[in-house]
Structure formats: structure tokens, C-alpha cells
Amino acid sequence: xxxxxxxxxxxxxxxxxxxxxxxxxxxxxxxxxxxxxxxxxxxxxxxxxxxxxxxxxxxxxxxxxxxxxxxxxxxxxxxxxxxxxxxxxxxxxxxxxxxxxxxxxxxxxxxxxxxxxxxxxxxxxxxxxxxxxxxxxxxxxxxxxxxxxxxxxxxxxxxxxxxxxxxxxxxxxxxxxxxxxxxxxxxxxxxxxxxxxxxxxxxxxxxxxxxxxxxx
Numbered sequence: 001x002x003x004x005x006x007x008x009x010x011x012x013x014x015x016x017x018x019x020x021x022x023x024x025x026x027x028x029x030x031x032x033x034x035x036x037x038x039x040x041x042x043x044x045x046x047x048x049x050x051x052x053x054x055x056x057x058x059x060x061x062x063x064x065x066x067x068x069x070x071x072x073x074x075x076x077x078x079x080x081x082x083x084x085x086x087x088x089x090x091x092x093x094x095x096x097x098x099x100x101x102x103x104x105x106x107x108x109x110x111x112x113x114x115x116x117x118x119x120x121x122x123x124x125x126x127x128x129x130x131x132x133x134x135x136x137x138x139x140x141x142x143x144x145x146x147x148x149x150x151x152x153x154x155x156x157x158x159x160x161x162x163x164x165x166x167x168x169x170x171x172x173x174x175x176x177x178x179x180x181x182x183x184x185x186x187x188x189x190x191x192x193x194x195x196x197x198x199x200x201x202x203x204x205x206x207x208x209x210x211x212x213x214x215x216x
Contacts, residue, residue, distance in 0.1 A: 162180050
């Protein structure tokens with residue numbers, strides 16, 4: 001970002017890095033404008049500018065990397081700079097819940113059909129994988145998290161540990177460890193990352209731990 005001539009990003013994320021971008025050219029837009037942002041970034045790059053397209057977390061995990069590469073289509077070089085996705089950021093605050101196999105599933109059905117999301121939830125639950133839920137609840141879909149919980153309960157004990165991390169590593173972070181049975185008694189919104197343990201996940205000394213299988 002410091003080397004870029006222009007910054008392109010979702011307006012909320014641009015605000016988070018305003019101290020870094022200072023007086024650079026900024027193109028910011030709202031939700032559901034990802035393609036337009038990618039097109040603007042490529043347009044600026046074709047003008048000879050160095051452009052930084054920013055996402056939160058890692059750009060290759062539900063971020064801008066995919067659409068930017070599609071739109072660029074070889075016309076300009078694109079470099080991916082890895083970041084820390086919410087799953088691993090939240091996991092570090094909870095302890096070590098992702099030490100074994102896990103699945104990351106977004107409950108947003110804006111771009112993925114809800115029936116496909118439900119199939120992925122059940123498959124992951126059946127496979128006894130730790131499950132990380134992104135975008136768990138919004139005003140437009142308040143009940144998806146309830147349905148997801150019901151699906152997982154078909155295959156998992158109600159006392160399975162669940163971690164809720166709101167605003168992971170963004171300051172004012174809120175961390176809660178509860179159970180699959182009780183998780184809906186806590187605030188869950190679009191800023192919350194939900195981590196649901198597998199059949200071996202435990203809570204020890206206030207931390208979630210998913211054993212890898214070492215003899216301790």
C-alpha cells in the first residue's frame with residue numbers, strides 16, 4: 001500500500017487503513033461492488049499506475065483476489081500479498097481449535113445457493129471436521145445460523161465446544177467459548193467468526209483445543 005499510486009477497496013476496509021494510505025488516490029465503494037472495484041483497479045493499472053486492491057483478512061479467502069485475476073485476464077500483472085484470514089485470527093484468540101482438519105463455510109447466500117451451503121455444512125459435520133462459519137448472520141438472513149446449527153446437531157453432541165470471536169484482531173475484540181447447545185444465546189453478527197469443534201475438541205484452562213493425536 002505504501003508503494004501504490006492508488007488504493008481500491010470496500011469503503012469500510014479503506015477506513016481501517018487510512019493512516020497508511022494518507023493522501024494517495026482512493027477508489028472506495030460499498031457492498032456488492034466487487035466487480036466494479038476490480039474493473040477500476042485494472043483500468044488504473046493500464047494507465048501505468050501501481051494499484052493496491054485491499055481486502056480484509058487474506059485477499060484469497062472470500063476476498064478480492066479471484067475477481068481481480070478474472071477481470072485482469074493477463075492484461076496487467078497481479079501480485080497476491082497474503083494476509084491473516086478471520087479463521088486463524090479467531091482461532092488464536094480461542095486457543096488452538098484448528099490444529100486438525102477443518103472446513104471454512106460462509107453462510108452468505110448472495111453468490112452461493114443456500115441448498116449448496118447446507119450440503120457443505122452436513123458433509124463437514126458428517127466428516128467430523130472442525131467447522132468455521134463466516135458471515136453467520138445479517139439483517140437480511142437472521143435464521144441461517146439457526147439452520148446451520150440444526151444441521152450440525154444431527155451429527156454432533158450438543159456439548160461440543162463453540163468459539164465466538166467478534167471483530168477478531170480489529171480492536172475491541174470479543175471472545176466467547178460456549179457450546180453448540182447454547183451458542184444462539186450470544187450475539188452473533190456479520191463481524192463474528194464462529195468455530196465449532198469436532199468430537200474431540202475440548203476446553204482446557206479456558207482455551208479451546210482440538211487434539212492432533214499426540215500422546216500427552
